[in-house]
Amino acid sequence: MALATPLRHHLPLAAAPAVAPDPATPSLVATRGALPPRWARLRSSLAASPSSEPRPTRSLTPPAAAAAGGRPTVLVTEKLGPLGLDLLRSFANVDCSYELTAEELRAKVSLVDALVVRSGTRVTREVFEAARGRLRVVGRAGVGIDNVDLQAATEAGCLVVNAPTANTVAAAEHTIALLTAMARNVAQADASLKAGKWERSKYVGVTLVGKTLAVMGFGKVGSEVARRAKGLGMDIIAHDPYAAVDRARAIGVDLVSFDEAISTADFISLHMPLTPSTEKLFNDETFAEMKEGVRIINVARGGVVDEEALLRALDNGTVAQAALDVFIEEPPPRDSKLVEHENVTVTPHLGASTTEAQEGVSLEIAEAVIGALRGDLAATAVNAPMVPAEVLSELSPYVVLAEKLGRLVVQLVSGGSGVKVVKVVYSSTRDPDDLDTRILRAMVTKGIVEPISSAFVNIVNADYVAKQRGLQIIEERILLDGSPEVPLDSIEVHLANVESKFAGALSDAGDIKVEGKVKDGSPHLTLVGSFSVDVGLEGNLILCCQVDQPGIIGKVGSILGKMNVNVSFMSVGRTAPGKQAIMAIGVDEEPEKEALKLIGETPFVEEFVFLKL
Numbered sequence: 001m002a003l004a005t006p007l008r009h010h011l012p013l014a015a016a017p018a019v020a021p022d023p024a025t026p027s028l029v030a031t032r033g034a035l036p037p038r039w040a041r042l043r044s045s046l047a048a049s050p051s052s053e054p055r056p057t058r059s060l061t062p063p064a065a066a067a068a069g070g071r072p073t074v075l076v077t078e079k080l081g082p083l084g085l086d087l088l089r090s091f092a093n094v095d096c097s098y099e100l101t102a103e104e105l106r107a108k109v110s111l112v113d114a115l116v117v118r119s120g121t122r123v124t125r126e127v128f129e130a131a132r133g134r135l136r137v138v139g140r141a142g143v144g145i146d147n148v149d150l151q152a153a154t155e156a157g158c159l160v161v162n163a164p165t166a167n168t169v170a171a172a173e174h175t176i177a178l179l180t181a182m183a184r185n186v187a188q189a190d191a192s193l194k195a196g197k198w199e200r201s202k203y204v205g206v207t208l209v210g211k212t213l214a215v216m217g218f219g220k221v222g223s224e225v226a227r228r229a230k231g232l233g234m235d236i237i238a239h240d241p242y243a244a245v246d247r248a249r250a251i252g253v254d255l256v257s258f259d260e261a262i263s264t265a266d267f268i269s270l271h272m273p274l275t276p277s278t279e280k281l282f283n284d285e286t287f288a289e290m291k292e293g294v295r296i297i298n299v300a301r302g303g304v305v306d307e308e309a310l311l312r313a314l315d316n317g318t319v320a321q322a323a324l325d326v327f328i329e330e331p332p333p334r335d336s337k338l339v340e341h342e343n344v345t346v347t348p349h350l351g352a353s354t355t356e357a358q359e360g361v362s363l364e365i366a367e368a369v370i371g372a373l374r375g376d377l378a379a380t381a382v383n384a385p386m387v388p389a390e391v392l393s394e395l396s397p398y399v400v401l402a403e404k405l406g407r408l409v410v411q412l413v414s415g416g417s418g419v420k421v422v423k424v425v426y427s428s429t430r431d432p433d434d435l436d437t438r439i440l441r442a443m444v445t446k447g448i449v450e451p452i453s454s455a456f457v458n459i460v461n462a463d464y465v466a467k468q469r470g471l472q473i474i475e476e477r478i479l480l481d482g483s484p485e486v487p488l489d490s491i492e493v494h495l496a497n498v499e500s501k502f503a504g505a506l507s508d509a510g511d512i513k514v515e516g517k518v519k520d521g522s523p524h525l526t527l528v529g530s531f532s533v534d535v536g537l538e539g540n541l542i543l544c545c546q547v548d549q550p551g552i553i554g555k556v557g558s559i560l561g562k563m564n565v566n567v568s569f570m571s572v573g574r575t576a577p578g579k580q581a582i583m584a585i586g587v588d589e590e591p592e593k594e595a596l597k598l599i600g601e602t603p604f605v606e607e608f609v610f611l612k613l
């Protein structure tokens with residue numbers, strides 16, 4: 001999957017692919033140059049463009065920065081390539097503070113809108129708590145996000161984005177470097193010669209040609225390692241429960257079971273993420289299944305290996321050699337027996353550390369962070385549901401409508417009746433499978449929750465917030481006849497089992513019910529209870545319920561006029577002439593109490609309510 005065009009989709013509550021990009025994307029050919037063309041173009045445009053101010057956004061933008069109308073602040077806690085830093089600086093104030101203690105990080109994080117880290121910064125729950133709601137984006141300048149507490153980020157409504165593609169080749173090349181160096185004892189022989197020795201027979205190596213390499217984790221890095229190792233004349237097998245057989249076959253790799261991979265390989269290279277299910281996957285039991293004298297390379301994460309078990313396997317000869325770039329604790333303890341082991345080659349987490357990869361990563365993450373701060377689509381978000389760019393763009397006006405309906409409906413609830421069940425009904429000519437409503441559901445939740453709490457809701461945390469508050473959101477579809485050109489005809493929001501402060505908003509079923517449509521790109525309220533109205537959802541709204549009588553509209557209008565309140569829309573809906581009617585009046589300003597009192601005292605006005613949209 002290609003990255004979304006950078007900084008393009010300016011939409012609130014950017015949603016993003018949670019799926020990993022196609023591991024096959026970075027091919028040998030495509031990545032041979034210094035920078036992919038997209039980033040090269042960006043580099044030249046960066047040189048030419050002056051600072052760009054952040055565009056205002058509705059939702060994902062950090063409230064603090066948006067409220068101040070100023071530039072957001074980005075804290076960078078580990079060394080980032082200069083191009084990415086320049087790009088960040090063109091948009092935000094950038095604070096580069098390296099080697100912060102956990103305490104220093106907690107102190108700084110409440111002053112920033114985004115945080116950019118590599119693998120050396122632990123972004124824990126305490127960090128999100130210390131941010132006190134300001135931190136909106138964490139950018140991981142690299143692939144592995146095991147150093148970020150994703151659950152805590154999600155609960156805080158903080159989007160986490162990574163840079164999943166730019167260091168793939170660097171990691172694969174480093175794996176090959178370790179594989180060949182280990183097979184020929186390069187590091188040990190180098191140290192020996194530098195110590196004044198000439199030990200030719202001690203450092204006899206093993207050949208790679210004809211040997212079997214098991215690639216454990218056939219994702220982006222794993223598949224690039226496989227391609228390269230084939231060029232060294234090795235036979236490649238791979239294990240990855242989620243990889244497509246076709247993709248493996250296309251590069252001449254057999255996907256096999258875990259047991260087959262580890263029991264038949266001469267070399268085993270690890271390329272899976274560290275997750276609860278991969279933690280210590282390589283342990284006493286699995287080492288015992290391996291061929292005597294197997295060689296292991298780990299450029300993934302230290303935590304996928306039980307390091308003590310590896311040490312035992314090295315000591316008893318099951319594992320002849322290991323080459324490790326990553327460790328459970330980084331840096332490892334000074335007296336680490338693994339690091340000191342004669343048959344172990346180590347590097348200090350250098351997999352991604354090439355000039356080219358770091359340039360690419362810095363730009364990839366800067367684009368993602370800026371996009372996320374603007375509320376744009378974040379193609380590399382790891383804790384938000386995926387809504388493709390074109391879907392977001394099409395749903396954009398309905399996103400606004402959904403939030404306004406949520407905001408409106410909750411203000412119709414009378415105090416004390418807790419909102420528990422929300423039904424959202426989408427009427428559409430589209431097949432339900434062609435209508436992704438997750439962002440709409442999130443926005444209804446936002447509209448309902450934000451006016452009645454201090455929670456900040458966005459697509460990242462909407463479902464979590466709803467669950468926390470015991471709010472059940474039920475979605476229903478009404479399939480309409482017609483051509484499916486527009487995604488939706490209307491959205492209804494119903495609140496069940498609540499009392500309303502405005503009886504006119506109750507449907508026949510006794511729910512509070514509002515319905516809205518998008519007209520000429522703008523959200524309109526089209527139904528309140530069982531009354532049809534048509535009023536633009538902007539500014540503020542007065543709903544009046546009256547007995548249908550000549551002159552009432554004029555009376556209410558003149559009260560507002562006298563009080564200098566500008567009426568933007570007015571619409572009347574009635575069940576039948578002379579019966580109950582609802583007047584919906586859009587007003588720019590909030591009327592003073594006196595005006596509202598006078599409206600309430602107007603003869604035949606039975607009830608009214610003032611709503612902020």
Ligand SMILES: NC(=O)C1=CN([C@@H]2O[C@H](COP(=O)(O)OP(=O)(O)OC[C@H]3O[C@@H](n4cnc5c(N)ncnc54)[C@H](O)[C@@H]3O)[C@@H](O)[C@H]2O)C=CC1
Nearest residue numbers: 144171217218219220221240242271272273299300351352
């Ligand atoms: N040492 C370094 O500097 C670097 C390390 N890495 C690490 O390398 C690893 C791989 O990175 P990418 O290839 O970019 O990620 P990726 O997401 O493209 O690939 C990971 C693959 O592992 C597979 N996988 C998940 N669970 C598995 C299991 N139990 N057994 C076998 N396969 C499993 C997934 O299906 C996926 O195909 C990550 O842990 C990443 O953090 C990546 C870049 C640099």
Ligand SMILES: O=C(O)C(=O)COP(=O)(O)O
Nearest residue numbers: 118119141142143144352
């Ligand atoms: O991208 C990854 O997963 C890496 O491990 C690279 O880590 P780094 O950014 O070099 O600290």
